[in-house]
Amino acid sequence: MEKDGTKLIKITGGHKPDITKNAxxxxxxNMELLIEHVELMAKLTRAKFDALKKERFTDAQALELSKVIF
Structure with a gap:
Protein backbone atom coordinates (compact mmCIF):
# COMPACT_ATOMS: atom_id res chain seq x y z
CA MET A 1 0.00 0.00 0.00
CA GLU A 2 1.45 3.39 -0.94
CA LYS A 3 0.53 6.74 0.46
CA ASP A 4 2.35 9.87 -0.65
CA GLY A 5 5.15 7.80 -2.16
CA THR A 6 5.78 5.97 1.12
CA LYS A 7 5.29 2.25 1.34
CA LEU A 8 3.20 1.26 4.30
CA ILE A 9 2.97 -2.32 5.40
CA LYS A 10 0.24 -3.58 7.63
CA ILE A 11 1.49 -6.29 9.94
CA THR A 12 -1.24 -8.53 11.20
CA GLY A 13 -0.57 -10.75 14.14
CA GLY A 14 -2.37 -13.89 15.05
CA HIS A 15 -4.99 -13.24 17.64
CA LYS A 16 -3.76 -15.38 20.50
CA PRO A 17 -6.23 -16.09 23.27
CA ASP A 18 -5.51 -14.19 26.45
CA ILE A 19 -4.30 -17.05 28.62
CA THR A 20 -4.31 -15.05 31.84
CA LYS A 21 -7.88 -13.82 31.41
CA ASN A 22 -9.08 -17.32 30.58
CA ALA A 23 -7.29 -18.74 33.63
CA ASN A 30 -14.36 -23.04 40.30
CA MET A 31 -13.95 -20.81 43.36
CA GLU A 32 -16.47 -22.66 45.55
CA LEU A 33 -14.86 -26.02 44.80
CA LEU A 34 -11.40 -24.62 45.49
CA ILE A 35 -12.55 -23.26 48.86
CA GLU A 36 -14.07 -26.64 49.74
CA HIS A 37 -10.81 -28.34 48.75
CA VAL A 38 -8.78 -26.02 51.00
CA GLU A 39 -11.15 -26.65 53.91
CA LEU A 40 -10.82 -30.42 53.50
CA MET A 41 -7.03 -30.20 53.27
CA ALA A 42 -7.00 -28.17 56.49
CA LYS A 43 -9.06 -30.84 58.26
CA LEU A 44 -6.73 -33.58 57.00
CA THR A 45 -3.67 -31.63 58.09
CA ARG A 46 -5.15 -31.11 61.56
CA ALA A 47 -6.06 -34.81 61.82
CA LYS A 48 -2.52 -35.74 60.80
CA PHE A 49 -1.05 -33.39 63.42
CA ASP A 50 -3.36 -34.79 66.12
CA ALA A 51 -2.50 -38.38 65.17
CA LEU A 52 1.22 -37.61 65.36
CA LYS A 53 0.77 -36.01 68.78
CA LYS A 54 -1.17 -39.07 69.93
CA GLU A 55 1.85 -41.16 68.93
CA ARG A 56 3.98 -38.98 71.23
CA PHE A 57 5.67 -36.79 68.66
CA THR A 58 6.57 -33.36 70.03
CA ASP A 59 4.63 -30.32 68.82
CA ALA A 60 7.60 -29.29 66.68
CA GLN A 61 8.00 -32.76 65.17
CA ALA A 62 4.28 -33.12 64.49
CA LEU A 63 4.13 -29.67 62.92
CA GLU A 64 7.11 -30.40 60.67
CA LEU A 65 5.68 -33.77 59.60
CA SER A 66 2.28 -32.17 58.98
CA LYS A 67 3.86 -29.92 56.36
CA VAL A 68 4.50 -32.96 54.17
CA ILE A 69 1.67 -33.51 51.72
CA PHE A 70 0.12 -36.94 51.91
Missing amino acids: LREFRA
Missing part, protein backbone atom coordinates in the same frame (compact mmCIF):
# COMPACT_ATOMS: atom_id res chain seq x y z
CA LEU A 24 -8.93 -16.13 35.87
CA ARG A 25 -12.37 -16.89 34.44
CA GLU A 26 -11.83 -20.59 35.08
CA PHE A 27 -10.57 -19.88 38.60
CA ARG A 28 -13.65 -17.78 39.38
CA ALA A 29 -15.95 -20.46 37.97
